[in-house]
Amino acid sequence: MQSKFLAASAGLLAAAALGVTACGGDDSSDSGSKSTGSSGSTAAAGKSLTIYSSVPLQGASRVQTTAVVNGAKLALEQKGGKAGPHTIKYVPLDDSTAQAGNWTPEQESANARKAAQDDSTAVYIGTFNSGAAAVSIPILNEAGIPMISPANTAVGLTTNQPGSNPGEPDKYYPAGTRNYTRIVPKDTIQGAALATVMKEDGCTKVQMANDKEVYGAGLGKNIELAAKAQGLAIISNESIDKNAANYRSLAQKAKAAGADCFVYAGITANNAVQLYKDFSAAIPAAKLYGPDGVAESGFVDPKEGGIPADVQAKVKVSVATLNPDSYPPDGQEFFKAYSQKYGEDQPDPYAIYGYEAMSLALDAIDRSKTGDKADIIKALFSTKDRNSVLGTYSIDENGDTTLTDYGIYSVKDGNLVFDKTVKAQAG
Template sequence: MARGSLARATAIGIAATLALTACGGNGGGTGGGNEAGSKKLTISTDLPLQGTSATLSDSTNKMIQLYLDQVGNKAGDYEITLKTYDDATAAKGNWDDAACAKNATDHVANTNEVAVMGTFNSGCTKIEVPTLNQDSDGPMLIVSHSNTNPGLTKAWETGEPNKYYPTSTRNFARIVTTDDYQGQAAAAFAYNDLKVKKAYVLNDNQTYGLGVAKSFAEAASKLGIEVVGQQSWDAKQPNYTALFQSVKASGADMVYLGGSYESNGGQLVKDKVSVLGANDGSIKLLAPDGFSGFPDLLKLPQSAGMNITFAGLTQEQLIKDGGAGAKLLAAYKAKYGKDPEGSYPLYGVAAVQVILAAIAKSDGTRKSVNDAVFTGGGIAIPADQSVTGREVKIDPSTGDTTARDITVEVVKDGQETFVKTQSVQ
């Protein structure tokens, strides 16, 4: 596995290729994030740096900065600086509506900032996108590494997605697929591999959780799985014993957790096992990527045997496949003495690759950076350069990626272990 100079050489090669795509890059913009003649630009991350996601976000920021260092902090002719924002609060221990709203205005106010990598949570992104969309010097580009809620880019709930784009110009893109596909993949795995007959679907009553629970329930029903109950769990409850007694009475042979570990997921998993038994026993436990990448979950003995889907490819897969992602992971471990937490940090870098490619094609203004993604041929990072090991191609009409990889994992020996890649149509 390559380390040190080989990793740097690979990253510099990627930067050079991105620079060759530049069709502007002369720093001639007069607004929209760049002073006339300036070749110094800022990109940012917008992540929850407090609470249950803190270690995951810290790994993401470190990996992005490592990648930027390897490519010389350059995109085309521009010198790039990274600024980090926190969208969580200590009081909530999670992303916060007010913090997300403030960050959005701060992004716009930071005149040298041209694009945002984030957010981690779809609900936070739904707050920020309209503000960035109405930036008088923009719209301002935001690219997420983890948002899977379909409504950000396609018809889902009432008014979606158009209500997020007041100017009628798209400015949100993502490099992971959406929950309508993740739900399908989870349902197919439950039906074909776990042999589930009756499922009880829970959700955390949050934007992401409601969406992925809806998608799973609809897909499961179409496959012939009987959905015997659907209910929300309250993240503020001290325990869920009564909830799982209801699940037990329903005759379900599987519980689907539509939501995030941040929503008191640890207590939920503990009480599931306490009332319904081991996760690989007669009543299985299946969760989406909102439960992926949390060290505290993996430390729980009760997490053993639970299956988790992830909207992408895992570190384990990427290391095995080799390529740019494996080399960057090796460089991270050499620098920090351990692997990054979960698979999202590498996808954070993939989102930054899209941003850097857009900057390289721009004249340094916010509008031109956004236009590089949403007009013309859009942005495509070839598979041999992408840290995800797959071509990252953004559809300029929607902001969605064409990649639809869904990985199924099982928690075993305190780790998320690869089971299979579940294909979706």
């Protein structure tokens, strides 16, 4: 599938793709993680293990999530279908339905239970949406199954820092131990990135709306806190009804309050396109901002039901994916190999997160020595200074990555076009 996400560097992707065995470096036990898995253990006989992924393969996110799955497939192929002595089977699952056009709690729960009931399960790559993670983490935690998310950013999944809700994150871990990790920065970082860009762009009064989901509500709080720290006025943070016919009254209320900018904390599927159209019409001079929840073709491309051209010109979005040439050499080689494998001149940047999620999973299985779930979890949480296609990072005690970069994108001709990287720090 041809990505509509990014106008990628032509020079980078026009280069001849190198052999896939050279792409991404060595993700084995010397990949930058200092853990050796089970203390004093020797390599066990190889097992047949399964890695599941769960992302919405229908609806507004399908271009990005297809790229996640394809990136994971490429990483496994480069390793010859192995993690150390263990043979790996990859099973991608869809947590969306055609009727919903988005992930559903019922489908995500079914996927998590499928993995939990499979004795061969080694790792669950997921989820794409933070709300879906809130459904599956408790199921997989009780089953002791390691998780790696390529996209979740909600703060409360891992910490009780600002942006979390009462009871988070403990309510997601009924076993009393942690099994969930992620390779994208959490929303304390994204909130700061959005506030930074709005401040730099001259915003003085910002109207915010959120979609009431785990991700949107939490991110809204993070944007508010970051804006306050930077002296940027948020008029109000309004929770929207995703089934509303329009949001004209909210837009008119913001206009009367003197709003010169608008920011949304939520996902495309919750009526984001209508929301932006109404704000653009009510306040024509306003600058419009959004998070990674709308960084997809279903929001930016009119052919996919996205915002029209006159609205596109006013929009900027933040997302942890960067321009291909902003990544280290291994990352750039990944995009070349992906382009060669799947015939896409402009690979969707989310592909690199699917690739790294699978690469980290294989590395942790290898470092675990035994291939047992408990040892894989230990290996994941002992990941330190890992040299990867995303750069060098560690996984902290909460399961969070130490990466902090966010990309800022504008919209042109139905594509998200990279503007710059923001190294935003929370707090």
